[in-house]
Amino acid sequence: MARRNQHSKEELRAMAIEALADLVEREGVDNFSVRQIAGKLGYTPGMLYHLFVNLDDLILHLNAQTLDALNARIDQAAGHGDPMAVLKAMAFEYLRLAREHTALWQLVFSHRMANQAPVPDWYVDRTRHMFEQVEVQLKDWVPAADQRQRQVMARTLWGSVHGICLLHVENKLNVAGDVAPEAMLESLLDHYLSSCAREGEK
Amino acid sequence: MARRNQHSKEELRAMAIEALADLVEREGVDNFSVRQIAGKLGYTPGMLYHLFVNLDDLILHLNAQTLDALNARIDQAAGHGDPMAVLKAMAFEYLRLAREHTALWQLVFSHRMANQAPVPDWYVDRTRHMFEQVEVQLKDWVPAADQRQRQVMARTLWGSVHGICLLHVENKLNVAGDVAPEAMLESLLDHYLSSCAREGEK
DNA sequence: CACGGTATTGAACACCGTTCATTAATGTTG
DNA sequence: CAACATTAATGAACGGTGTTCAATACCGTG
Incomplete structure (x- = not known):
């Protein structure tokens, strides 16, 4: 055998x-x-x-694969256009994967290490990549801001995008009239980014 | 026995x-x-x-209790001040519970119904309450906006707040220099709300 | 005191992730 | 070609899980 x-x-x-x-x-x-x-x-x-080494390890490997797919889409969206358009495209790609491969996407973000084994580097690198791409766009969008400020903005923005996609995917939004997640992402990016830019000017 | x-x-x-x-x-x-x-x-x-009826049912009851505590804090924050201050206070209360009772907070948002049994009304009501309180504040903040627009704004804003708190609680933010979640909430509310107000004026 | 109702049991079921001695097939050597 | 060493894969076991349900032990009532 x-x-x-x-x-x-x-x-x-x-x-x-x-x-x-x-x-x-x-x-x-x-x-x-x-x-x-x-x-x-x-x-x-x-x-x-x-x-x-165990089931967690196998899940981690699958999640890495999913994150690679996500990063590929985000990198592609980074290609051209002004920062506002690029960041919108990135957010929509994030949403698209969450929609089209909901379960795989959920596995990435819902999985908690069973033992308190540390998340391996090759995994953390993949999550960092996303934030970095956002920061790159912010460098163009708010040139006046220093690196620290951009760091805050990138995390704020992407945490928000994540929250919106998450609530959509988990069906936690159909209380009293549903709102399309696209409209929410649009609203978030339009308002947040325009205000950031205005502040950068003054 | x-x-x-x-x-x-x-x-x-x-x-x-x-x-x-x-x-x-x-x-x-x-x-x-x-x-x-x-x-x-x-x-x-x-x-x-x-x-x-089963373990899921028990969990649901505990989650309802947690949501009651959350709503109580949010209602309290709604007391006085201009909408911006109130919404900030609400967001900080949201974060505070996530911090002080992390596991209970996680249980509310990470639990998925095992069978596809529908979430009972008495549970949905409690999650709706939060969005409604946000909408009430927005009514003052952007009086020009119609109900539909306020609905989008409330969900956008609260989905974002949730995302930021979630990433903090799950430790998904310590890639490359951590940012205090308070700073992120502040950034989100300042920029998103000020831009919304500006658009309402014109 | 005996009876009926019911609160509680405890054993069973079908699963789960994980370990490990044992087995069976291969590649290597004499 | 036979004997051996290596290693891929097994399958049984362990201690756990949520859930069901006939049997049981207790209680208040008649």
């Missing part, structure tokens, strides 16, 4: 991540198990522990 | 909610179980199912 397949360890890792992604997208954020993942691959549960 | 205590069903329900609250605050959002809750009360697990 050994070496039934000719897959390399790296191939198997990729297959396991893909199996988990499939499962999550099909059945929802909290409806998967080690046994189901292994089953999809045609293996027994224990085998997965030769590929990943 | 029956009727060992003289507690009414309603008393027992309150005790169970309190036991869960204790457990969550002490051990974290995802570190409790039916058996632990029952143990704290000196009962067996099965007994809890005569008080609540």
